[in-house]
Every structure is written in structure tokens, then in C-alpha cells.
Amino acid sequence: MNEKKQILEGSNAIAQVIKTIAPDVISAYPITPQTHIVEDLAKFKADGESDYEFVRAESEFAAASIVAGASAAGARVYTATSSQGLLLMTEVVYNIAGMRLPVVMTCANRAVSAPINIWNDQQDVHAVTHAGWIMFFAENHQEAVDQHVMAFKIAEQLKIPVMINVDGFVLTHTYEPVIIPSAEKIKKYLPSYKPKIGEYLDPKNPVTLGAFATPADYMEIREDLHNDLMDSKEVILREYEQFKKIFKMSDNKRQVTVALAKKIKGIFDNGLLEYYGPSNAKTVLVAMGSVVGTVKDVADEVNKKSLFPGGKIGVLKIKTFRPFPEKEIAQILSKAKHIAVIDKAISLGHAGPLAMEVKSTLQGKTMANVRSFVLGLGGRDISKEMIGRVIKDMKQKENKVKFIGR
Amino acid sequence: MQQIRIHGRGGQGVVTAAELIAIAAFKEGKIAQAFPSFGVERTGAPIEAFARIDDEKIRLREQVNNPNVLIIQDSTLIGNVDLLRGAKEDTIVIVNTSKKEKTVPLTKGKGGIIPEENIYTVDATKIALKILGKNIVNTTILGAFAKATHLVSLDSLKEAIEEKFKEKGADLIKKNIKAVEEAYKFEDLRLNIKKLALQKHEN
Numbered sequence: 001m002n003e004k005k006q007i008l009e010g011s012n013a014i015a016q017v018i019k020t021i022a023p024d025v026i027s028a029y030p031i032t033p034q035t036h037i038v039e040d041l042a043k044f045k046a047d048g049e050s051d052y053e054f055v056r057a058e059s060e061f062a063a064a065s066i067v068a069g070a071s072a073a074g075a076r077v078y079t080a081t082s083s084q085g086l087l088l089m090t091e092v093v094y095n096i097a098g099m100r101l102p103v104v105m106t107c108a109n110r111a112v113s114a115p116i117n118i119w120n121d122q123q124d125v126h127a128v129t130h131a132g133w134i135m136f137f138a139e140n141h142q143e144a145v146d147q148h149v150m151a152f153k154i155a156e157q158l159k160i161p162v163m164i165n166v167d168g169f170v171l172t173h174t175y176e177p178v179i180i181p182s183a184e185k186i187k188k189y190l191p192s193y194k195p196k197i198g199e200y201l202d203p204k205n206p207v208t209l210g211a212f213a214t215p216a217d218y219m220e221i222r223e224d225l226h227n228d229l230m231d232s233k234e235v236i237l238r239e240y241e242q243f244k245k246i247f248k249m250s251d252n253k254r255q256v257t258v259a260l261a262k263k264i265k266g267i268f269d270n271g272l273l274e275y276y277g278p279s280n281a282k283t284v285l286v287a288m289g290s291v292v293g294t295v296k297d298v299a300d301e302v303n304k305k306s307l308f309p310g311g312k313i314g315v316l317k318i319k320t321f322r323p324f325p326e327k328e329i330a331q332i333l334s335k336a337k338h339i340a341v342i343d344k345a346i347s348l349g350h351a352g353p354l355a356m357e358v359k360s361t362l363q364g365k366t367m368a369n370v371r372s373f374v375l376g377l378g379g380r381d382i383s384k385e386m387i388g389r390v391i392k393d394m395k396q397k398e399n400k401v402k403f404i405g406r
Numbered sequence: 407m408q409q410i411r412i413h414g415r416g417g418q419g420v421v422t423a424a425e426l427i428a429i430a431a432f433k434e435g436k437i438a439q440a441f442p443s444f445g446v447e448r449t450g451a452p453i454e455a456f457a458r459i460d461d462e463k464i465r466l467r468e469q470v471n472n473p474n475v476l477i478i479q480d481s482t483l484i485g486n487v488d489l490l491r492g493a494k495e496d497t498i499v500i501v502n503t504s505k506k507e508k509t510v511p512l513t514k515g516k517g518g519i520i521p522e523e524n525i526y527t528v529d530a531t532k533i534a535l536k537i538l539g540k541n542i543v544n545t546t547i548l549g550a551f552a553k554a555t556h557l558v559s560l561d562s563l564k565e566a567i568e569e570k571f572k573e574k575g576a577d578l579i580k581k582n583i584k585a586v587e588e589a590y591k592f593e594d595l596r597l598n599i600k601k602l603a604l605q606k607h608e609n
Contacts, residue, residue: 007438140465170467173441173442174441175425175428175441176438176440177437290467293464293465294465294468381469382467385471
């Protein structure tokens with residue numbers, strides 16, 4: 001199949017790449033703003049374009065349980081949800097990770113109730129970041145599509161579930177150019193899923209998954225999962241390079257992007273994070289998800305006109321929130337004096353969740369001033385002007401989280 | 407980068423119009439982006455959609471706060487919604503109305519900021535009623551948009567309609583294309599091409 005750039009809605013791009021990856025079982029319950037993804041997947045099945053089992057569920061709890069069961073039986077599985085749906089899944093989300101089931105899920109990030117709000121922020125995923133999943137965040141359609149392909153490869157080799165976070169509406173409902181990798185190349189990169197005997201439920205080779213663990217064993221099992229998640233960084237880094245080799249090198253358009261990126265000084269990019277800006281910038285903005293695009297535009301404008309008295313500004317994008325890339329972040333931020341972390345979420349009673357992680361990462365390593373800014377809750381538009389205000393404000397020695405809403 | 411903001415009401419296909427602009431521009435080799443305002447899309451409620459067109463990758467995700475082009479699908483919004491938010495004197499405004507005087511509140515010196523020569527009116531409702539049989543003007547008004555701004559050509563607009571509406575059937579595609587062509591010929595063109603800031607494409 002010919003790979004060419006198309007202009008697609010984010011949801012449709014994700015549905016198309018899932019179709020190309022061809023899981024065995026998909027189960028989902030529709031919820032805004034995830035709906036278009038699962039509508040498209042249901043349609044591919046109904047139109048005879050795909051032969052996965054599409055199981056309609058009566059709730060998100062059921063959808064997560066269905067993919068958990070199918071995964072336990074050795075199938076490649078996929079689901080997608082948002083907001084309240086993810087919260088309803090929470091119990092199963094923990095079980096999936098604890099049972100080491102390689103489930104891949106898209107979370108179309110949305111605010112949580114109450115008050116009820118269907119629009120974008122990232123408060124939903126932050127309710128389950130301790131669950132033991134690898135968590136990716138996408139800046140744009142292409143990154144979302146690519147992360148979905150890598151997610152299956154990483155999940156299935158490590159037996160760790162992967163969640164890809166895409167900002168609801170901002171990505172799911174936006175049209176922009178994107179390349180859907182061809183089935184041939186995906187096949188080359190992602191082998192079909194064949195779990196070994198003893199790794200899945202099979203009447204001929206009985207096993208128990210998610211068994212009872214007493215105080216004598218529970219702690220070690222959790223420690224193992226934690227260690228495996230920490231070690232998964234190496235796999236994520238390796239798979240990202242491998243992915244680039246197979247998909248980007250043979251594609252003219254992507255090649256141009258890579259070549260351009262290399263020319264621009266100060267770009268650092270791997271599977272865990274991306275740094276954009278001058279090396280050793282004293283002032284760095286940290287963010288994840290779609291807001292990073294706007295932040296880069298603002299940084300370019302500020303840097304071009306040398307508008308900021310503190311020198312040039314760098315942008316650090318976190319692509320992998322779990323496992324948290326502590327070492328890499330500490331390296332990149334080692335020379336920074338002023339760090340502003342932009343969260344589309346708030347850990348009520350403390351600060352922005354990403355800001356909390358950045359602060360703990362830098363603890364004892366630098367004397368940098370790390371500020372927590374919360375923007376864009378409940379679909380509030382994040383304008384360039386607001387990012388400008390973050391830059392103006394970030395040098396203030398202030399420990400309190402700052403909301404920038406208007 | 408060219409930024410387009412479309413104002414209309416829920417049910418008028420405002421979001422589809424933005425998507426058609428992006429698809430059409432993309433077909434001409436441009437980079438394009440389109441997205442809705444994420445408001446509550448109740449039928450009849452004022453809503454917005456946005457499109458951006460550029461030669462390079464578009465990273466910006468903010469709503470279109472500084473439009474180069476404003477498309478107003480429903481003239482009853484004039485005076486009720488801050489349509490000129492972030493607009494400048496050289497913003498091109500396209501209004502669906504049969505009455506020129508409706509645009510007075512937008513016009514420079516008469517309450518608005520847009521010089522008269524940058525305001526285009528087209529009776530898209532009349533065209534839509536005649537050809538589509540209903541007052542859905544989202545495709546129709548794009549004919550006027552293409553002619554007034556030259557940001558997309560009539561041909562790529564037609565291609566975009568074919569692609570976007572391919573599951574809606576040949577008849578609907580034909581009618582929508584006809585409506586766009588009719589609007590493209592609209593008479594209220596005081597097109598002084600040299601004056602236009604956005605004159606970039608050849609048709």
C-alpha cells in the first residue's frame with residue numbers, strides 16, 4: 001500500500017492505524033471525545049474491511065474487562081476511552097497492569113466531573129498514572145499514530161499495558177496532514193502477537209492470572225512490576241530508534257523532517273522526550289501533549305526577537321510520563337535556572353501533576369526554580385498570549401501553583 | 407499563515423466548512439488545519455470553527471484569535487456575537503446576507519473596523535434554497551470565500567466536497583458543487599484584486 005500524506009481527523013487517523021495493526025479483539029463504549037475513534041473502528045468491521053472481533057460493551061467497566069479477558073486468552077487487543085469512562089475502568093486498569101496483560105488503550109483526554117464538562121484537559125489520565133501502565137502523550141496526529149504502532153510492540157514484548165494520550169477535541173477532532181504507515185511496514189516492525197505457553201489462558205496448559213497474593217508475596221510482585229516499568233525505558237528508546245529506521249528512512253517526507261530537525265541546533269529527540277531550543281537554555285518550559293505546539297511557536301517568537309531578558313527559551317516535551325524519564329530530564333534541565341511546567345491538570349490540594357514530577361526529579365540535582373502553571377482546564381483555549389504570561393511570571397520566586405485561565 | 411474563522415449556528419455545518427477549506431488547501435499542496443470551537447453544539451447556538459493554511463508545518467493549537475478571513479454564515483449573529491474579535495482592518499469578511507445594510511455594524515466608521523471594500527456579501531441562503539432545497543449554506547458560501555480570498559481554488563474546493571461527502575451520495579455532491587459554483591459567480595464582487603492582501607493563488 002502506498003504511504004502518502006493525507007489530511008485526516010485525528011480520531012480517523014488513530015482508527016486507521018489500529019485497523020492496519022489489526023488487533024484480534026476491540027471492545028469499547030462510546031464517550032465524547034473518544035467516540036469517533038470507535039465509531040470508525042465499528043464501521044470498518046461492519047463494512048467488511050476488518051476482521052477483528054468488535055465487542056459492543058454495556059459500559060467502560062465491561063469494555064476494559066472484555067479486552068482484559070481477551071488479552072489473557074492470548075489475543076492482541078485494543079480499547080479507547082475518555083474521562084468518566086476511564087474512571088469507571090479504573091479497577092480493571094489496575095488489574096490489567098497487575099496481570100501483565102499487553103492491552104493498548106487510547107485515552108482521548110477530557111476533563112472529569114463535577115461540574116460535568118466534555119472538553120479537553122488531562123485530569124482523567126492523572127487519576128490512573130500510578131496503575132502500572134506505560135503512558136505516552138502525543139503532540140500531533142503523526143506522533144499519536146506512530147506511538148500507537150510502537151505501543152503494541154512495547155506492550156507485547158514486555159507484557160506491560162500501554163496507554164496513548166491524545167488531547168480530546170484538540171487532536172481527536174482536528175484535521176491535519178498525517179501519514180498512516182502501510183500494512184507492509186507495520187508487519188515488518190510489529191510481528192504478530194504469539195504469547196508463549198504459560199503466558200495465557202489455555203485449557204491444555206492451565207495457568208492462573210492475577211492470583212491471590214498474601215503479605216508474603218504481594219510486595220515483591222509489585223516491586224517486580226515497578227522494576228520492569230523502570231527498565232521499559234530502554235525498550236522504549238530502542239523501539240523508537242527502530243521505528244524511525246523502518247518508517248522514516250524509507251519515506252521521503254519524513255526524511256525531510258528528520259534532516260531539517262538535525263540542521264536545527266538544539267533539537268534532541270527520543271522515545272521519552274523531545275527538547276526544542278538552544279542548548280543549555282537558562283529558561284525552559286516543560287509540557288506534554290498538544291499544547292507543546294503552541295509553546296514551541298511562542299518560544300520561537302520570543303527567541304527570534306530576543307524578547308525575553310533572561311535569554312533564549314527552551315521547550316521540553318515529555319512524551320513518556322510513565323516510566324518517568326528522570327535521568328534524561330535532569331540532564332536536559334541541569335543548566336536551567338528557571339523552569340515553568342505547564343499542566344492541563346491539577347492534583348487538587350497540591351500542584352500540577354507534571355510539575356510535581358519535575359520538582360521531585362530535580363530534587364538535590366539543581367537549584368532551579370520550578371514553577372507550576374495550570375492552563376486549559378475543561379477545554380479553556382490556551383492562547384499564545386497565555387504562554388507569554390507564563391514566561392513573564394516564571395521568574396517569580398513563588399511556590400504556589402498558578403492558574404492562567406483568562 | 408492564513409487564519410480563517412467561521413461563525414454560524416449549530417446545525418449549519420460550520421465545522422464541515424472549516425474542514426472543507428483545510429482539505430481544499432491540502433489538495434493544493436499546502437499544510438492545513440481545521441478544528442471546531444468545542445462549544446456546545448446545540449442547534450441554533452452561535453458556534454465557531456477554524457482553519458489555518460500555511461506552507462510550513464502548523465504547530466499552533468490556539469483558536470483563531472487573529473483572523474485574516476472571517477466567514478459569517480448567519481447574518482443574525484451580527485450585533486449579537488463579537489464577530490470582529492481580533493480582526494484587523496485588512497481582515498476579509500464574507501457575510502451571507504441579501505441585505506448589504508446588515509453589515510453596517512462591521513463597517514469602519516459605522517461601528518465596526520472593516521473597510522467597506524473588504525466586506526463581501528453573498529446571498530448564500532437564496533442559492534442554497536434554490537439548489538439544495540434547504541438553508542444549509544456552509545458549502546455555498548465557500549464559493550464566495552474562494553473567489554474573494556483566492557486562498558483555495560474552485561477546483562480544489564470541488565475536490566474537497568467530493569472527498570468529504572463521498573458517503574453522502576453523488577446527488578448531494580453534485581448539488582453542493584453546483585451551489586459552490588453559483589456562489590463563486592456572486593455579483594457583489596467589487597474585486598479589486600490588487601487591493602487584496604490575500605491574493606496568492608491563481609485560479
